[in-house]
Amino acid sequence: MRPMAQVAMVMNLDKCIGCHTCSVTCKQTWTNRPGTEYVYFNNVETKPGVGYPKRYEDQQQWKGGWTLDRKGRLQLRAGGRLRRLLSIFWNPDLPSIDDYGDPWTYDYQTLLAAPLGTYTPSAHSISALTGRDMRVQWGSNWDDDLAGGPDHAAADPDLAGLADQVKLAFEQVFMFYLPRICEHCLNPSCVASCPSGAMYKRDEDGIVLVDQDRCRGWRFCVSGCPYKKVYFNHRTGKAEKCTLCYPRIEAGQPTICSETCVGRLRYLGVFLYDADAVLPAAATADPQELYQAQLSVFLDPDDPAVAAEAARHGIPDDWIDAARRSPVYALAVRHRVALPLHPEYRTMPMVWYVPPLSPVADVVSAAGYDENDPDQVFAAIDALRIPAEYLANLFTAGAVEPVQQVLRKLAAVRSMMRSHQLGQPWDAGLAAAVGASPADLADLFRLLAIAKYSERYVIPLAHEEDAGSLAAQHEQLFSQCSLDGEGGPGMGGQGPPSSVASFHPGTQAAGQTFRDAGGQVRFNLLGWDGSGDAPHLFPEGGTP
Amino acid sequence: MITTWTYFWWVILPYVAMAIFVIGHIWRWRYDRFGWTSYSTELQERRWLKWGSPLFHYGTFAAIAGHVIGILVPKRWIDAIGIPEHPYHLFAAAAGLLAAALVIAGMVILAARRLFSPRVRATTSPVDWVALILLGISVVLGIVTTAINAPLAHEYRDTISEWFRGLFAGTPDVAVALRAPAIFQIHAIVAWVLFLLWPFTRLVHAWSYPLWYLWRPYVVYRSRRPVRPAEPGTSGRRWRRIGVPY
Numbered sequence: 001m002r003p004m005a006q007v008a009m010v011m012n013l014d015k016c017i018g019c020h021t022c023s024v025t026c027k028q029t030w031t032n033r034p035g036t037e038y039v040y041f042n043n044v045e046t047k048p049g050v051g052y053p054k055r056y057e058d059q060q061q062w063k064g065g066w067t068l069d070r071k072g073r074l075q076l077r078a079g080g081r082l083r084r085l086l087s088i089f090w091n092p093d094l095p096s097i098d099d100y101g102d103p104w105t106y107d108y109q110t111l112l113a114a115p116l117g118t119y120t121p122s123a124h125s126i127s128a129l130t131g132r133d134m135r136v137q138w139g140s141n142w143d144d145d146l147a148g149g150p151d152h153a154a155a156d157p158d159l160a161g162l163a164d165q166v167k168l169a170f171e172q173v174f175m176f177y178l179p180r181i182c183e184h185c186l187n188p189s190c191v192a193s194c195p196s197g198a199m200y201k202r203d204e205d206g207i208v209l210v211d212q213d214r215c216r217g218w219r220f221c222v223s224g225c226p227y228k229k230v231y232f233n234h235r236t237g238k239a240e241k242c243t244l245c246y247p248r249i250e251a252g253q254p255t256i257c258s259e260t261c262v263g264r265l266r267y268l269g270v271f272l273y274d275a276d277a278v279l280p281a282a283a284t285a286d287p288q289e290l291y292q293a294q295l296s297v298f299l300d301p302d303d304p305a306v307a308a309e310a311a312r313h314g315i316p317d318d319w320i321d322a323a324r325r326s327p328v329y330a331l332a333v334r335h336r337v338a339l340p341l342h343p344e345y346r347t348m349p350m351v352w353y354v355p356p357l358s359p360v361a362d363v364v365s366a367a368g369y370d371e372n373d374p375d376q377v378f379a380a381i382d383a384l385r386i387p388a389e390y391l392a393n394l395f396t397a398g399a400v401e402p403v404q405q406v407l408r409k410l411a412a413v414r415s416m417m418r419s420h421q422l423g424q425p426w427d428a429g430l431a432a433a434v435g436a437s438p439a440d441l442a443d444l445f446r447l448l449a450i451a452k453y454s455e456r457y458v459i460p461l462a463h464e465e466d467a468g469s470l471a472a473q474h475e476q477l478f479s480q481c482s483l484d485g486e487g488g489p490g491m492g493g494q495g496p497p498s499s500v501a502s503f504h505p506g507t508q509a510a511g512q513t514f515r516d517a518g519g520q521v522r523f524n525l526l527g528w529d530g531s532g533d534a535p536h537l538f539p540e541g542g543t544p
Numbered sequence: 545m546i547t548t549w550t551y552f553w554w555v556i557l558p559y560v561a562m563a564i565f566v567i568g569h570i571w572r573w574r575y576d577r578f579g580w581t582s583y584s585t586e587l588q589e590r591r592w593l594k595w596g597s598p599l600f601h602y603g604t605f606a607a608i609a610g611h612v613i614g615i616l617v618p619k620r621w622i623d624a625i626g627i628p629e630h631p632y633h634l635f636a637a638a639a640g641l642l643a644a645a646l647v648i649a650g651m652v653i654l655a656a657r658r659l660f661s662p663r664v665r666a667t668t669s670p671v672d673w674v675a676l677i678l679l680g681i682s683v684v685l686g687i688v689t690t691a692i693n694a695p696l697a698h699e700y701r702d703t704i705s706e707w708f709r710g711l712f713a714g715t716p717d718v719a720v721a722l723r724a725p726a727i728f729q730i731h732a733i734v735a736w737v738l739f740l741l742w743p744f745t746r747l748v749h750a751w752s753y754p755l756w757y758l759w760r761p762y763v764v765y766r767s768r769r770p771v772r773p774a775e776p777g778t779s780g781r782r783w784r785r786i787g788v789p790y
Contacts, residue, residue, distance in 0.1 A: 197757070217584050
C-alpha cells in the first residue's frame with residue numbers, strides 16, 4: 001500500500017441550472033488572453049448534446065484515453081510511444097479549431113463611433129484567428145438548451161444504442177447540464193502522451209499541470225485527453241489546461257468555479273488512495289466494472305492502519321484529518337451517490353457527479369406516476385430505460401444498476417425529508433431498500449441540500465513552508481516567472497499593444513518625483529517623456 | 545583569387561556564426577524557454593499540414609544524413625571501406641535527389657499554406673518570415689547544387705568538406721573551398737547565415753525532438769517539497785518513477 005492524497009471534486013447535477021457563471025469566472029481568471037479565446041478550462045454542456053469540442057466523447061474518432069491491448073495491458077488508445085514520435089509532425093487525432101468553433105469577436109467601435117443616421121449600425125463578427133470578417137458557424141454552447149436539438153443532440157456519442165427511444169424522450173424534453181473541468185485523473189493519459197515530459201501530476205495533491213517552460217507544442221496531450229480538457233494556445237504554441245486553481249487550493253480556498261457557483265453544487269475535498277492499486281484497477285477487463293474498480297483504490301481515512309501508513313508516506317496530519325471530513329469521500333465512497341465521468345476511458349477521473357434525479361422525476365410525472373409516492377418513483381426509475389441508460393453511458397460505461405441505485409437513494413432522501421417536514425409517518429424500510437440507514441439519508445440531505453460552505457469545501461492548506469522561500473530565491477536569482485511573459489497565462493500577456501499611441505509615457509504630470517530612502521526628492525527619469533521640466537533631476541545645492 | 549573578402553566568407557563568417565550559434569542557444573535556453581516551441585499550426589489548418597509537414601521533416605532528415613556522410617565523414621574513410629568514387633557519387637546523387645524531391649514537395653505545400661491560409665499566415669511573426677525564407681533559400685540552393693552536380697560530378701569531398709572539417713580543427717583551408725563550383729560556395733555561405741540566426745528563431749525546436757520519451761515512465765510525478773530547483777542551463781533529473789525517493 002502506498003497512500004497518496006488527491007484533491008477531487010464532486011458536482012451535484014440536480015442543482016445545475018446551466019447559468020455558465022463557473023465558465024465566465026473561470027475564463028476571466030485564466031483564459032481571457034489572446035491565444036486562448038476558444039479555451040474553456042470550465043465549460044457547461046447541455047446533455048444530450050455534442051459537447052465541446054464536437055463529439056469529444058467518441059474515442060473511436062479521437063483516440064483519447066487508454067485501452068487494453070490483446071494481452072490485457074494498459075495502452076494509450078492512440079498507440080505506442082514510437083508511433084507517437086513518428087507522427088509528431090502531424091498528429092492524426094488532433095481536433096481542428098473548427099471542431100471547437102472559430103473564435104470570434106465584434107468590431108464594437110462601429111457601434112460606438114457610428115454617426116447619427118437612419119440605419120442602426122451593426123457589428124459584424126471578426127475572427128480572432130485572422131482578424132478578418134467571418135461568418136459564425138459553430139462555437140461553444142452552440143447547442144445550449146438543446147438548441148437545434150434534432151440536428152445536433154442526435155450526434156451525442158452517449159446516445160449510442162438509444163437512438164430509437166431518444167425521439168420519444170425528446171418529446172418529454174429530457175435534458176440536464178453537465179459542467180466539466182479537467183478530471184485531474186489518477187492515471188492521466190495526457191501526461192502519458194506528452195513526449196516532452198512537460199505535463200506532470202503533483203505528488204501532494206494530484207493536480208495535473210503543464211510546465212510552460214518544458215512544453216514544446218507537440219500537441220499529443222490535446223489528443224491524448226479523452227475529455228479534451230487540454231487546449232493548445234495558438235498564440236504561444238503551448239498547451240494549457242485547467243489548473244484546479246492550484247494557487248487557491250494551496251491557500252485552502254475552493255476553485256473559482258466552485259466559489260462562484262450560484263447553485264452551490266460543487267464539493268471539494270481530499271481522497272486518500274493507494275497509488276499501487278491504480279494501474280491494476282485501470283486495467284480491469286470489463287469496462288462496466290471500472291466504476292467499482294475505481295472505488296476500490298480509495299483508502300478509508302478512518303481506518304487507523306491507513307492513517308498510520310499515510311503518515312509514514314509523508315502525508316501531513318491535517319491532510320489525513322481533512323480526508324476524514326472530505327465531502328468528496330462521503331459522496332463518492334461512503335454514500336455511493338457520486339459517479340465518475342466516463343470511467344471506460346481508464347484514466348481514473350477525479351471529478352465525480354451526483355446524477356440528476358430531477359429530469360427523471362419530470363419524466364416520471366409526465367408518464368403519469370405520482371412523484372410523491374416513493375414506491376411509484378422507484379418503480380418508475382426502474383422502468384425508465386432512457387434516462388437511466390443515458391446516464392449509465394455517461395457515468396458507468398453503460399451499467400444501469402449503479403445509476404439506478406443512486407437515483408433510488410436520492411429519491412429516498414427526498415421522500416424521507418418530505419415526510420419529516422410534513423410530519424407524516426415514514427417507512428424506514430425504504431432506507432434499508434436503498435442500502436442506507438436513516439442517519440445516512442439525513443447526512444446526505446445535509447450534504448446535498450443544506451450544503452454549508454465549510455462542509456462543501458474541506459481543503460487543507462499546502463505545506464510549502466520551505467518550498468516557497470526556495471522558489472522565490474530561485475526566481476530572484478535566475479529568471480522571472482515565465483508565466484508572466486508575453487502571452488503567458490500569468491496575466492502579464494495581453495498581446496502586443498494595438499498601437500504605440502496607446503502607450504503614453506510620462507503623460508501624468510503628478511508622480512514625476514518621489515522621495516528616496518534618504519528623504520531627498522528625486523525626479524522619476526523613467527516616466528519622463530523628454531519634454532517639459534525635470535524638477536529635482538539633479539541634486540539641489542547645499543545639504544539634502 | 546584570395547582576397548580579404550575570401551577570408552571574411554570562409555573564415556570569419558563561419559567562426560562568428562558558430563560562436564553566435566552556441567552562445568545564442570545558451571542565451572535562449574536561459575532566458576526564453578517559454579518561447580522554445582514548435583509553434584504548430586495544426587490546430588488552425590490540418591489538411592495540407594498532413595502532407596507538407598511529414599514530407600518536409602522526413603526529407604530534411606534524409607538531407608541532413610546526406611550532409612553528414614558527405615561533409616563530416618572524411619573521404620579516406622569511405623575509401624577505406626572499399627567504396628570507390630563513382631558508385632559513391634551515383635548513390636549520393638540518387639539519394640540526394642530523392643531527399644530533395646521530398647523536401648521541395650513538403651516545402652511547397654508548407655509555403656503555400658503559410659501564404660494562402662489566412663489562419664496560418666496570421667500566426668507568422670516577422671522573425672518567422674526571416675527564418676522560413678532563409679531556410680527556403682538554403683534548401684533551394686541545396687537542391688540546385690544536388691541537381692547541377694549529378695551530371696557535373698564535382699568531388700566536393702576534396703574541397704568543401706576538407707575546408708569544413710578544417711574549421712573545427714582550427715585550420716580552415718580557404719584555397720580548397722574556392723576550388724568548389726560557385727553554387728556550392730553560395731549554398732555554404734547562406735547556410736552559415738541560417739546557423740547564425742538559428743538560435744533566435746523557431747528552428748530551435750529541432751533540438752527538442754523528444755527521443756527520451758521512448759524510455760520515460762508514462763506518468764510523470766513532481767513534488768512541491770523543498771527541493772532546490774535545477775539551475776537553468778544545468779541538467780538534473782526532473783522526473784522520477786513514482787515511489788522512488790529522492
